[in-house]
Amino acid sequence: LAGGGSGGLYALTTNPPRIRGQAIGMAARAGAQIADAEFVQFHPTAIDCGQDPAPLATEALRGEGAHLLNRLGERFMTALHPDAELAPRDVVARAIYAQTQAGLRPVLDTRACLGDRILADFPAVAGACARAGIDPVRQPIPVAAAAHYHMGGVAVDEDGRASLDRLWVCGEASSTGLHGANRLASNGLLEALVFARRCALSIEARLGPPAQDAALITLRPAARPHRRPGAGRRLRRAMTEGAGVLRDAQGLTRCLREIAAIEAAQPDCPALLNMTATATLIAAAALMRQESRGAHCRTDFPQTLPEGRRSRLTLSQALALRASLEPETT
Ligand SMILES: Cc1cc2nc3c(=O)[nH]c(=O)nc-3n(C[C@H](O)[C@H](O)[C@H](O)COP(=O)(O)OP(=O)(O)OC[C@H]3O[C@@H](n4cnc5c(N)ncnc54)[C@H](O)[C@@H]3O)c2cc1C
Structure with a gap:
């Protein structure tokens, strides 16, 4: 199984529409053990523009000196953590969430630190803003905390083996324990690559090389009812x-x-x-x-x-x- 995580189980997410806990749910329904399911990472600065999935305003913007402000113009992170905007992802996510819940509409202001450099240096963010009708050179970017990465998943060992015989799982659908309770940015793809290889080697060791003359299997899934709207x-x-x-x-x-x-x-x-x-x-x-x-x-x-x-x-x-x-x- 390599069917991704579960971000789409939440109303606001950065994950593409098909990533809704399908792979983890399938394995769980077949009896596999699930590890650390409670650890869901929320990205602090998804662009709050009504799009699903919500585009990301990368953390690198805060690395460049962008400030988080609320509707009252307060730079609220300075009171909450010595590293202010550069505090760990979970700390900033909780602060943004609290501001949103209080109706204080948090924004990420890149104007002073980047000005029009945002267009050339952060084209993905600038493009997402343009599609949402936001001009980040002149306006702060509205942000909200959004479900982003699931540290939990199908419990696997160091070869990607699940608790069910002959089930291997890698990527975000798995839980290797490598990310603890709070993944560090960029480790998701590294883990997916390393464990995909480990799974492949383990599958080959267990099942042997594929037979050259194996019959082609055509899957004909039975007609199943669709999810009801809503x-x-x-x-x-x-x-x-x-x-x-x-x-x-x-x-x-x-x-x-x-x-x-x-x-x-x-x-x-x-x-x-x-x-x-x-x-x-x-x-x-x-x-x-x-x-x-x-x-x-x-x-x-x-x-x-x-x-x-x-x-x-x-x-x-x-x-x-x-x-x-x-x-x-x-
Ligand atoms: C916006 C964004 C930015 C990110 N940036 C980074 C980053 O900079 N560095 C980093 O390390 N990580 C990053 N991540 C996390 C990382 O991208 C994911 O953890 C990683 O892509 C997971 O890989 P995967 O192969 O497990 O699953 P996915 O890449 O999600 O792929 C799963 C695939 O399974 C398919 N699928 C799902 N259900 C079914 C089904 N029932 N039947 C058939 N197919 C199915 C899906 O369509 C999809 O193609 C980011 C995530 C997002 C959303």
């Missing part, structure tokens, strides 16, 4: 509200109940079940981890426990937790 949007809203940048027991519980309701409304659609499986694993693991660590921030458990440990869950365990939650009284 189910994906409902799931993405539930994940953003309950299992997003800031989490607590109440929100995660509500999120798990909502995932169960979405699933119950269409229990025969595999594509939706893959998504709800991954969503259930993320929210259940986040509920079980009663501490804050890296990208996982529990407002009701702000401390980091002295000993770091990885989480491992099967879908059955996550579903048992979900089923054990008392129904909400209205």
Whole structure:
């Protein structure tokens, strides 16, 4: 499996539309162990222009000296971290999220440090701004925290082997543990390349070279019901509200109940079940981890426990937790 991560389970994401936890959900439904599902990284400065996926305003802009300001003109990062805009990704993401939630509309201002150099030096950002009707030479860029990278995924060993016999997983769908609770920028592609090779070598060692005269297999997938319109949007809203940048027991519980309701409304659609499986694993693991660590921030458990440990869950365990939650009284 090399089907990518789960960013699209959230309402605001930098991930392309097909990346919605399908691969992790498939493996989980087949019984594979999932590791560190709760660790979802949010990029602090997605361009908040109503596009899906949200384009990125790269961190290199802050490296060049761009400032984060709010609607009141306050440079809010200076009060929050000694490195201000250059604080770690999770710290900046939480600050941006808090500003957005408070209605203070955070922006990234590149005008003083870059001026019109942004057009030549950052053509991807300038292009995304132009498509969104923003002129970054004259205007600050509106930003928001967006789901970007899933550190969790199918638990694999150093050869990419999952807990299920003859299943190898690499890339963002896997969880090797290399990124801990908070990936450093650029390590995602490095890991994907290294583990793709390791998987290939391990597959060859286990299964032997492919037979030269093997018959061509043609897959004819059975007709399956399509996801009902609205189910994906409902799931993405539930994940953003309950299992997003800031989490607590109440929100995660509500999120798990909502995932169960979405699933119950269409229990025969595999594509939706893959998504709800991954969503259930993320929210259940986040509920079980009663501490804050890296990208996982529990407002009701702000401390980091002295000993770091990885989480491992099967879908059955996550579903048992979900089923054990008392129904909400209205
Ligand atoms: C905007 C952006 C910028 C990034 N920048 C960097 C960076 O600078 N450095 C870095 O290291 N990382 C970066 N990342 C992260 C990195 O790009 C990803 O982690 C990496 O691409 C994951 O590779 P992958 O092969 O596992 O999955 P993907 O590249 O996501 O590919 C998965 C493929 O599986 C397909 N697929 C999914 N479901 C199914 C299905 N059911 N059936 C068939 N096919 C399916 C998808 O269509 C897709 O082609 C960035 C990510 C984003 C979104």
